[in-house]
């Protein structure tokens with residue numbers, strides 16, 4: 116096993132996964148990455164459906180699904196199996212952009228942040244979305260959200276819809 120190091124002001128962490136070398140949003144406190152970890156955390160019931168690509172077993176820890184559909188990038192399959200809606204976000208200092216819109220038919224939302232290195236991590240804190248301002252072109256498909264009004268004004272000034280560009 117490879118071990119990575121991360122130093123903060125007061126602590127040195129030993130990390131088993133290079134994912135943790137990326138900056139992780141505070142809202143992802145539980146650091147859940149695997150679909151089964153997330154389902155168990157949310158106390159979602161095992162799926163009654165079958166999919167050839169994934170094997171679900173249930174043990175004392177809850178659901179175990181192999182391989183992990185999130186790692187495999189099979190988001191639609193995961194949504195179908197567990198009646199969930201998987202949204203994916205990217206985050207930089209000033210903006211959060213939704214890069215995947217989850218299933219329109221399922222209401223139970225699972226929000227993930229895509230880290231700089233491509234890893235996905237579950238947003239445990241619902242406050243993550245508080246006070247985010249939407250782009251004026253939201254209805255036309257721009258999914259950018261900003262923390263401050265000033266930043267949003269800057270974005271709005273240069274945001275063009277496909278219609279305006281062509």
Ligand SMILES: [Zn+2]
Pocket residue numbers: 250251252257258259270271274275
């Ligand atoms: Zn925009």
